Amino acid sequence: MIERGKISIRQFMVLTLLFVIGDAIILAPSHVIISAKQDGWISAWIGVGEALLLAVMYSLLGKRFPQQTLVEYSEQVWGRWLGKGISFLFITYIFIDCALMTYEAGDFLTIHFLMGTPIEMTISLFLLVVVLATRLGIETIARTSELLYPWVWILFLILIVSLFPQVEMENFQPILAEGFSPILKGNVYFLANVLELVILLMIFPYVNQPGKARKPYVAGMVIGTSVLAVISMMTIAVLGATVASIQQYPTYILAKKISIGDFLERVEAIVAIMWLFTLFMKISICFYASTLGLAQLFRLNDYRPLTFPLGIIAVALSLVLIPNPAFFNYTHTIWFPYSATFALLLPVLTLVLSAVRKRWFPIKKGM
Amino acid sequence: MPQWKRWSRNKGRQKPMSQEKPDTVWLKSDLTENLLHIKQSFGNSSDLNIREIFLDRDEKICMAVLYMEGLADENQVQHFVIKPLIHDENNYMDGYDSFLEYIKMRVIAGGSVQDLHDYHSVYTSLLSGRTVILSEGIPRGIAVSSQGLESRNVSEPITETVIRGPHEAFCESLRKNIALLRWRIKSPNLWLETRKIGRVTGTNVAIMYINGIVNEKVLKELHSRLDRIDLDGVLESGYIEQLIQDEKYSPFPTIDNTERPDIATAALLEGRVILLVDGTPFVLILPVVFPQLLQSPEDYYNKTDYGFVRILRYISLFVSLLAPSLYVAVTTFHQEMLHTTLLISLAAQREGIPFPAFVEAVLMEFIFETLREAGLRMLRPVGTAITIVGALVLGEAAVQAGLVSPAMVIVVSITAISSFAIPSYELRLPIRALRFLFMALAASFGLYGIVLGGITLLLHLTSLRSFGIPYMSPLAPFNIEGQKDTLFRFPLWLMKTRPRLISQYNRVRQQSTGPRKPDSRP
Amino acid sequence: MLVVGILLIVAVIAWIDLPRLWRKKQKKDLSVYLILLLIGTGLSIAEGLNWDIPNPMDWLIYVYRPVGEWIFHQL
Numbered sequence: 001m002i003e004r005g006k007i008s009i010r011q012f013m014v015l016t017l018l019f020v021i022g023d024a025i026i027l028a029p030s031h032v033i034i035s036a037k038q039d040g041w042i043s044a045w046i047g048v049g050e051a052l053l054l055a056v057m058y059s060l061l062g063k064r065f066p067q068q069t070l071v072e073y074s075e076q077v078w079g080r081w082l083g084k085g086i087s088f089l090f091i092t093y094i095f096i097d098c099a100l101m102t103y104e105a106g107d108f109l110t111i112h113f114l115m116g117t118p119i120e121m122t123i124s125l126f127l128l129v130v131v132l133a134t135r136l137g138i139e140t141i142a143r144t145s146e147l148l149y150p151w152v153w154i155l156f157l158i159l160i161v162s163l164f165p166q167v168e169m170e171n172f173q174p175i176l177a178e179g180f181s182p183i184l185k186g187n188v189y190f191l192a193n194v195l196e197l198v199i200l201l202m203i204f205p206y207v208n209q210p211g212k213a214r215k216p217y218v219a220g221m222v223i224g225t226s227v228l229a230v231i232s233m234m235t236i237a238v239l240g241a242t243v244a245s246i247q248q249y250p251t252y253i254l255a256k257k258i259s260i261g262d263f264l265e266r267v268e269a270i271v272a273i274m275w276l277f278t279l280f281m282k283i284s285i286c287f288y289a290s291t292l293g294l295a296q297l298f299r300l301n302d303y304r305p306l307t308f309p310l311g312i313i314a315v316a317l318s319l320v321l322i323p324n325p326a327f328f329n330y331t332h333t334i335w336f337p338y339s340a341t342f343a344l345l346l347p348v349l350t351l352v353l354s355a356v357r358k359r360w361f362p363i364k365k366g367m
Numbered sequence: 368m369p370q371w372k373r374w375s376r377n378k379g380r381q382k383p384m385s386q387e388k389p390d391t392v393w394l395k396s397d398l399t400e401n402l403l404h405i406k407q408s409f410g411n412s413s414d415l416n417i418r419e420i421f422l423d424r425d426e427k428i429c430m431a432v433l434y435m436e437g438l439a440d441e442n443q444v445q446h447f448v449i450k451p452l453i454h455d456e457n458n459y460m461d462g463y464d465s466f467l468e469y470i471k472m473r474v475i476a477g478g479s480v481q482d483l484h485d486y487h488s489v490y491t492s493l494l495s496g497r498t499v500i501l502s503e504g505i506p507r508g509i510a511v512s513s514q515g516l517e518s519r520n521v522s523e524p525i526t527e528t529v530i531r532g533p534h535e536a537f538c539e540s541l542r543k544n545i546a547l548l549r550w551r552i553k554s555p556n557l558w559l560e561t562r563k564i565g566r567v568t569g570t571n572v573a574i575m576y577i578n579g580i581v582n583e584k585v586l587k588e589l590h591s592r593l594d595r596i597d598l599d600g601v602l603e604s605g606y607i608e609q610l611i612q613d614e615k616y617s618p619f620p621t622i623d624n625t626e627r628p629d630i631a632t633a634a635l636l637e638g639r640v641i642l643l644v645d646g647t648p649f650v651l652i653l654p655v656v657f658p659q660l661l662q663s664p665e666d667y668y669n670k671t672d673y674g675f676v677r678i679l680r681y682i683s684l685f686v687s688l689l690a691p692s693l694y695v696a697v698t699t700f701h702q703e704m705l706h707t708t709l710l711i712s713l714a715a716q717r718e719g720i721p722f723p724a725f726v727e728a729v730l731m732e733f734i735f736e737t738l739r740e741a742g743l744r745m746l747r748p749v750g751t752a753i754t755i756v757g758a759l760v761l762g763e764a765a766v767q768a769g770l771v772s773p774a775m776v777i778v779v780s781i782t783a784i785s786s787f788a789i790p791s792y793e794l795r796l797p798i799r800a801l802r803f804l805f806m807a808l809a810a811s812f813g814l815y816g817i818v819l820g821g822i823t824l825l826l827h828l829t830s831l832r833s834f835g836i837p838y839m840s841p842l843a844p845f846n847i848e849g850q851k852d853t854l855f856r857f858p859l860w861l862m863k864t865r866p867r868l869i870s871q872y873n874r875v876r877q878q879s880t881g882p883r884k885p886d887s888r889p
Numbered sequence: 890m891l892v893v894g895i896l897l898i899v900a901v902i903a904w905i906d907l908p909r910l911w912r913k914k915q916k917k918d919l920s921v922y923l924i925l926l927l928i929g930t931g932l933s934i935a936e937g938l939n940w941d942i943p944n945p946m947d948w949l950i951y952v953y954r955p956v957g958e959w960i961f962h963q964l
Contacts, residue, residue, distance in 0.1 A: 008844055096945070114700065114815055125812065129819050129826075136830045143829035143843035144822070184964045266704050269814060276818045300918045305906040309922060312899070312929030316936045321946045331946060334953040337960065 002295055002303055005139035006208040013216030014149045015142055015285065016200060020051070020224025021152065022282030023101050024193040026108065026251045026275045028228050029235040029244060031332055036186030038172055038241040043186030044229035048222060050187075051194045054343075055221040058201060059214035061347050064354060066210035070201040071293040074346075077354045084297060086346065091293040093342045094199050095310075098286040099318040100331065102127060105279055106318070107325060108249060113272060123315050126283070131311040133284045134291055135304050138206050141284055148277045155274040156227065160234060162258045162267075167237045192336040194225060195343035202289035248329075251275075287314065392486045398503040402431055405489060415493070420452055428466060429503040433489075438496035440515020447476040448498050448511055467502050467509060475500075477511035484508075491569065518543065524626050526792060529665045536626045541571050541645035547628040548575060552635060556580075562593065564607065568600040571645040572607065580638040580865070580873050585654055585834045589640055604644040604651050613832050618797035621833040623655040630664050638870025654833035654869060656840050658853045660791040666856050674855030680788055681854065687786035688798050691728045692809035692817055694778045698724040700813030716772040725810035727771050729803065731779045734761065736799065739783075836868045891937045899930050 007015070032040040065073040070090065075083035105126055106119040114122060133141050176183075200217070207213040235250045238257055244250045255268035291310055295303035322328045395401050402417060409415050414436040422428040430452065434444050451474045463469040471480050483489050483499065484507055492499050496514035521543065524536035537544045545559065560574045572593070576586060592611040601607060608622045625631055626648045631641050634652045642651035661680045698717070702710055720727060738757040742750045762780075765771045782802070789795050801824070808816030831838035841849025846867050851857040860881030864874045903926065910919045935942050 010845055096949075109815055114813055117812065122812070122815065125816075125819060129823050132823060133826050136826055140826055140830040143837065143839060144825045146843035146845050147825050147829065147839065148822075181964050185961060188960065188964070265706065269701070269704055273814070273818055276815070277822075280822055294921075298917060298921050300921060301913075301915055302918065305910055305918060305922050306925060308902040308906060309925035309929045312902070312933055313925065316929065316932035317945075319936050320932065320942050320944055323944070327946075330950070333957050333961075334950050337953040337956040338949055 002300070003138055003206060003292060005137045005206060007138060007142040007203075007206055008208055009212055009216045011142035011146055012203070012207045012213060013220045014145050015203065015281070016197070016217055016220025017224040017227075018145050018149065018152065018278050018281040019200060019285055020194065020197065020221055021227055021278040022193075022196075023104050023275075023279050024228050025231055025278060026249050026271065027104065028190060028193055029232040029250045030248060031189035032186040032232055033236060033241055033250065034186075034245045035189060036182045037177075037245070038174070038236055039176060039183050040186050040236055040241065041172070041229065041233040042176075043183050043190055044225075044232040046183070046187050047190035047194055048225040048229055050191055051197075051221045051225040052218065054194060054197065055218040056214075057347060057351070058198060059204075059217050061351055062201060062204035062213055062217070063211070064351070065205075066213075067205050069203075069205055069293065069296060070198075070350075071296045073354075074350060077350050077357065087293065087297050090342055090346065091290050091297065093338070094202075094286050094290040094293065095314070095317075096321065097196060097199070098283055098290060099314050099321055101279060101283050101286070102314055103318040103322045103328065105276075105283070107322075107328065108252075108272075108275075112249070112252060112268075120315070120319070123318060126280075127287075127311045127315055129280070130284050130287050131307045133280075134288045134307045138203065138288065141281075141288060145281050148281065152274055152277055155270050158267075159255060159258070159270055159274075160230065162260050163234055163238055163254065165260070166257055167234070168240075169237070171237050171240045188336050189332065190228070192332070192339050193228075194221070195336075195339040197221060198339075198343040198347060199286055199289050201347075202293055203285065287311075393484060394486065394489070394501070394506045394508060396504050396506045398429060398431060398501055401501055402433075404486065405433065408486070408490065418449060420449070422452065422455065422466075430470075431501045432498060433493060433501070434498040434513065435493050435496065438494065438516050439498055439513045440496075443477070443513040443515055444498050448500070448513070451476050452500075465505055465507075467500070467505050467507055470500065470502075471509050475509070475511055477513060479512040481510045482507060483510055494569070495571075514542075516540075521547065527625065527627050527630070527664075527790075529663070529668070532664055532668045533627075533629050535628060537628060537631075537643075537648040537650060539646050539648060541573060541643055544628075544643050544648075544650065545573060545575070548631060548635070548641070551628060551632045552577070557635070564593065564596055564598065565601040566597070566599050568602075570601040572601070573643040573645075575635065575641040575643065577635050577638070580636070580870050581640060582638055582869060582871055585640060585836075585869075588834050589642075589653065601644060601646075603647045604642065604649050607642060607644060608651055613834065617827070617831055618800060619657075619828065619831060619838070620660065620791070620793035621653075621655060621831060621838065623652040623659065623791070623793065624649045625652060626650070627664065633664065633667075636876075637865050638873075654836040656833065656836060656866075656869075657828060657838050658842065660794045661789065662852075663790045667859070671856050671858045673857075677854055677856055680790065683785035683788035684794075684798070687782050687789065687795075688802055689805060689817065689821075690778050690782045690785070691732055691802060692805035693814075694775070695724045695728050695806055696809035696813045696817055699810065713772075713774055716774055719769045720772050721770070723810075724775075725806060727775050728778070728806055731771055731775055732782070732802065732806070735779055735783055840868050841866070892934055895930065895933045895937060899926065902926070 028044075029040065032043050036043045061070075065076075068076075071087040074087050074090070077083065078086055102123050106123040109122045110117065110119050133144070204210070204213055207216075231251055231254075235244045235254050238254055239247075239250060243253075247253045252268055252271050255271040256266070258267050259265050287307075287310070291303045291306050294300075294306060294310070300306075322331070395404075406415065406417075416434050416436055418432040420430050420432065422430055432444070432448055432452070452470070455470075455474050463472065471482075477498070481492070481497075483492060488510075489499055489508060492510035496516060497510040498513045499508050499510050501508045518540035519538045521535055521538050523534045535547070537547065549557065554577070556578045558576055558578045562572055562574075563569045564572045574586075574589065574593075589611070593607075596607070596610050598606065598610065604624060608620075608624065612621045614621060623634075625634075631650055631652065635641055639652055639654065642653065644650070661677065661684065666676065697704055698713065705713065717724070722730070734757070738753065741757075742753050745753055762776050766773050766776055786795055786798060789798070805817060805820050808820045810816075812819070829837070829839050829843055837844055840846060841853055848864055848867060851862050852866075858881065860877070860879050863877055865876050867874070906922065910922055932942070
């Protein structure tokens with residue numbers, strides 16, 4: 001096995017949770033609200049239910065192959081060359097996701113945080129830290145996530161509690177004005193984020209008690225999506241659907257609204273820092289998963305040497321993929337079907353096929 | 368492995384192995400030859416005392432008593448070795464196969480006696496203060512304990528002071544230090560292993576642990592690491608520390624040291640291993656985890672404050688690491704984050720300042736670090752004067768002259784004060800250095816730089832291990848039982864177990880139920 | 890200037906991992922590493938000089954856009 005590290009059940013839960021929150025905390029409300037307007041929160045809570053189902057399905061897959069990552073067992077299930085092809089496409093999916101999120105980080109920072117600093121610099125610095133994390137292995141990533149975890153909660157609670165005075169319930173009305181169709185559309189956008197959780201199938205085998213990985217996974221996913229749903233609700237309640245839908249980063253605008261007494265103002269840095277933490281965890285896991293997957297695909301001895309070359313590629317790719325900010329919004333329309341290919345179609349087919357193979361064609365060892 | 372690591376390894380390989388332990392040379396039967404050989408080996412050093420004695424009236428049996436002046440206690444040598452030898456009138460050797468055996472069993476009044484067969488053991492005995500007796504015609508010798516080197520007495524600790532708790536510190540003598548620990552732990556399970564490290568100095572190093580509580584894996588690892596040491600001299604326990612620590616290039620201490628016997632005792636009781644080095648009052652404690660560096664013995668001697676002081680220390684750690692960089696980041700990049708009144712007042716202060724905030728901060732921090740270093744090296748009385756000149760005159764004058772803003776002076780002072788709230792001196796060193804790194808990050812990337820720097824620091828800290836124990840435990844990997852004594856300090860009767868990863872087999876520490884009110888019913 | 894900077898960074902990166910890979914003589918590891926490093930260098934230089942690089946996102950959009958539109962149409 002290339003990675004010898006082991007993570008505990010709790011660490012896996014934390015990783016899952018931070019992964020779900022990831023970049024979505026600052027982006028998810030925007031698309032949900034664009035489609036579903038003031039009913040966006042319903043879309044989000046439906047998403048929580050779907051997350052539960054997805055988590056159960058993924059953990060079934062993880063339970064079937066407790067010692068292997070998706071890349072490793074797809075070769076067993078699909079046959080050598082077809083499996084390798086599928087794995088490769090899966091790795092490119094992870095890597096493209098990673099590059100897109102890197103771009104998000106750079107875009108957000110240049111717009112709101114570091115005016116004047118070239119985006120190449122911010123992105124390179126971010127990926128340098130991600131590469132360092134990946135080189136230190138999954139154990140270190142998991143432990144760091146455990147240290148960041150309480151901070152994410154503290155910042156989240158500060159945000160929510162200090163926004164309470166500004167909640168206006170009228171913003172939720174009218175409920176279901178245009179029927180269910182917009183809600184489902186909003187839900188699709190929300191789901192596109194949740195589907196990325198399939199990437200954690202690359203980490204499943206490193207949980208130290210493989211049999212018990214399901215519970216933390218499901219818990220992490222449900223709690224994480226609930227956080228997103230709460231944020232969406234707050235965005236609608238405080239900003240109103242119309243204002244929220246024209247913002248690219250509505251959560252950040254939301255934090256700008258905080259004003260308690262006359263002294264606690266302009267604390268939007270809270271959101272920025274919290275988002276940097278969760279985004280860092282998500283990009284690290286994605287980057288780690290794609291590096292590890294690539295090394296497993298080619299049966300290399302170690303994944304660590306690949307980190308720096310892949311880091312350079314990720315920096316360049318993120319700028320190639322998104323030539324301008326307007327194009328970025330365009331990608332969201334295809335993100336759901338693209339994600340669904342690997343997050344719905346692939347796991348379902350793999351599950352079915354592996355069940356079929358187990359029944360009628362027992363898997364030969366050493367294939 | 369990067370190129371530079373390889374270079375350093377090659378250098379190690381080329382090092383000539385001189386001064387190997389000499390081949391064993393056995394003692395001769397001829398006394399004169401023996402004495403000549405010993406004298407020559409010591410280069411006729413004048414502190415080697417040789418006293419020749421005839422034991423019987425016929426002056427047939429000649430013996431020599433050797434000891435090092437200063438290392439051996441003259442009184443002891445005279446009373447317990449020379450006097451009995453001279454006054455011995457019996458000369459009965461019945462039942463003893465040699466004359467030396469007779470002397471050893473019947474004449475010598477010293478506490479411990481040891482047989483010697485080769486020159487090397489003669490030298491080590493002499494140099495550790497024992498008295499050596501050689502006899503004509505017998506190719507053996509005996510060594511009698513007579514160590515008498517005066518060392519500093521047990522005195523108050525200088526670096527780790529407490530208000531409540533024992534005011535007693537280790538001293539430079541290994542024997543006294545071991546006794547201080549033995550006196551505190553009256554159990555035969557307190558085991559002691561000694562070995563000599565240092566090809567030239569041959570310094571005594573003692574490993575102490577409580578059998579049954581200690582983690583055997585740590586002990587085994589320690590032995591193998593100590594075996595790997597090949598060094599000419601050990602002057603301080605720091606030499607050993609640097610050669611056996613886990614991560615070669617990390618600035619963070621993965622081995623703790625203390626000069627307080629009570630801290631060492633507490634560490635022993637938690638299942639840690641203590642390493643005592645002859646000639647220094649600082650003993651090593653291992654393995655060590657990061658939260659431990661922010662604990663003080665007084666946390667336990669006083670009634671619990673439920674972690675108020677602990678959390679204060681963690682905040683101090685943050686402040687001393689980040690305060691100047693946050694100031695730089697906010698004033699250069701994120702002015703919008705400040706309250707309007709504060710922003711105006713800051714801007715007014717900074718109006719006449721010729722430097723950017725970063726240069727101002729680096730300058731002030733640099734001056735402050737120099738002051739601290741100068742204060743350390745100065746004679747005590749002068750040190751106070753320096754502090755006054757530095758703090759009052761320089762700070763005040765710099766502000767008056769318009770070189771730095773008053774806000775900057777405040778930030779630097781807060782940083783300085785917070786850094787002194789960190790109990791471990793070892794931890795203050797990397798924090799001081801990293802502070803400058805964070806200032807540079809803040810100057811180029813603002814808060815973003817600080818956050819990324821912070822994540823990198825966390826990555827580094829979590830990747831560290833101390834003798835196999837994760838450095839950030841029990842925070843990461845998280846352990847609920849360990850939280851009773853990390854950020855918080857639970858009442859003593861609730862802390863029932865030893866740290867989980869350190870003592871793995873024998874974990875229950877106490878079963879007391881805590882204080883109870885007397886029954887109200889008569 | 891930019892190209893020199895990128896090459897410098899690549900050189901530093903190669904210095905960290907390449908010697909060890911070279912010494913271990915693991916041909917597969919080494920070749921994958923070198924190919925990735927070459928791709929990375931090429932991409933960065935091309936992007937830095939604003940050359941026209943085929944965007945994988947365009948391919949994805951070409952494939953998935955009809956699917957996406959169909960889904961949204963159904964809802």
